[in-house]
Amino acid sequence: MEKTHIEGVLTTIGIETSLLNSKNVFTREETERIFNCSPETLKKFEKREWIKPNWFKNKKFYTRVDILNCIKIQAPFKITDDKKNESATIWDKC
Numbered sequence: 150m151e152k153t154h155i156e157g158v159l160t161t162i163g164i165e166t167s168l169l170n171s172k173n174v175f176t177r178e179e180t181e182r183i184f185n186c187s188p189e190t191l192k193k194f195e196k197r198e199w200i201k202p203n204w205f206k207n208k209k210f211y212t213r214v215d216i217l218n219c220i221k222i223q224a225p226f227k228i229t230d231d232k233k234n235e236s237a238t239i240w241d242k243c
Contacts, residue, residue: 156170158224162224163185164183164185164220165182165183165185168182168183169213169216172213173212173213174210174211174212175210175211175212175213175216176208176209177191177202177209177211180200180211183216184216184219194219199219199222199223200216200218200219201215
């Protein structure tokens, strides 16, 4: 159930969850599509060290874990469990 909630949040903020969940390694173009961003924006993410590309045969690749970590840095959403009176991020159960 939490996975559905997280996917809903990611979809709301513009993340292409179907592509993100389809495999573990993505090309630069696929990563731009997942983030719904331009090549310049992805490059800014790299300069800020939010995501680090892996190189193979002169091409950039990004892992699913790297992409999720980049999203976590930019979207540290908090949720509150009223029953337990506790606060946590949506990422705690990932």
